[in-house]
Amino acid sequence: MKNWLQIAASCLLLIGLSIPSTAQTWTFYGVFPQYSQTGSVTKRLGYNLFLSSTSHATSQAAESPGVAMLALQYYAQPSLTYKVTDNIQVGVGYAYVRHNLFGIRVNENRLWAQTVLSHDITGSRIKMSHRLRYEERYPLRLSTEKWSLAQLGRYHVGATIPFFDPKQQKTGWYAALSNEAFFCFSGAKNSPISSKNAFYGENWTYGGVGYNTGKWGKIEVGYQYQNLIRNAAQDHRNLHLLQIQWATNFSLDGLTTWLLTPPF
Template sequence: MHKRLLILLLCLPLLSSAQTLNFFGLYPQYSQTGPITKRLNYQVFLSSTIDALPQKVDNQYYPATNLQIYAQPSLLYNLSSSVQFGLGYAYVSHNLFGIRVNENRVWAQTVLTHGITDTKLKLNHRLRYEERYPFRESMQKWSLAQLARYYVGITLPLFDPKKTKTGFYAAVSNEAFLCFSGAKNGPISAKNAFYGEDWVYGGIGYNTGKWGKVEIGYQFQDLVRNPAQDHRHLHLVQVQWATNFSLTGIADWLLTPPF
């Protein structure tokens, strides 16, 4: 018993050295989806992850900065009303408090959508395989990371979809990141744990009809940031605008006032 207590006391300094960093900011997003053929759609997704509050932790200064700029074009094929396949590319520019990394990503995904009997709830499941090719500017070196991402989201219309297409809705989601191999050129996309990242979101939105969906909510991003299993938490106000119209309708959409 005394030996176990001694071992525990010796391990306490190691446990206390673990440090979780918390950052607070904004996560604005915009997406546009439109048809190419009856079953094939294009989509463009843009986002920015902004650390809005400067802070100092253990003599380390973390300035307010734009942590990430994300641009993603993709092709989405609707096999049926509930099954969709997708292929895409993403360009990501990171500024992790002075560590600058540009990333090219390619991915393939499957999306399954279904309702729950006798409810208005809609469930979305997305399984994505992703390859990341980060280039760290200070090292002038490329690397490779391979991940699987599983997303599950629930949408609850706060209106009767059988009577109207517009109204408020609530949304919650979770996305798990599983890392098969990590980048060797720095902390961006490094493999610090197999289950290295998780995103949780809850928000409320409004379906306007022609002008798409606008949504605001809270997103919590948990990331294992180093081999010592320290974590980084991002507390973000997520603001999203999603539109859906054809290429031929862009001029009408731009010239027609929203009200």
């Protein structure tokens, strides 16, 4: 019971920190579909491919009344991971991102390196993870054809709570909670991500439920709240998103063996 209270208190604190304190905000509602494929290349070396898009609901023009979905972001990220120990993993990756933020169209390349620590909470089935990531972003603003640079640190903390005994079965329902804080070390001059806006300029909070199918991976649905300080005047953009994720996992061990085995 004590562990559950500690987790609940931590989540409430993180959510509280992410709620904007200024009156001037932009609020949107949308969807955040994701696909993640993870696998192993060797015993310690792994890979991941992550794809997502973010859209929000917007009112159409008078000649086309109703509600439409406006694409805010397309995201594609391949990465490699290396298992240092059973609980510690390091990784490097690249991401290509296309933005449409506040009428500003930006194409962006990202390079990042990270460390992930995972652990169980004693006396429970809860699995915790902590991810520290250093990220460099190179946005290209399409209207001016100018490049810039932003350097960020990101801290992600998450908890997975299975509603079944993982020692007895591999499939079943589970809950997931997470919070990610974004810290801007230097800011791009041609995108909303800037240290001139705020050092702690963005926060993502998530809660959802999922089902581990085993062979076909995990299907997860939840609510994500994203808060971004969008300019030096400390105006906030709030995104309330329905997050839908399909995560699969298969190994490339057999393919690697076949490629490295001489044909004679």
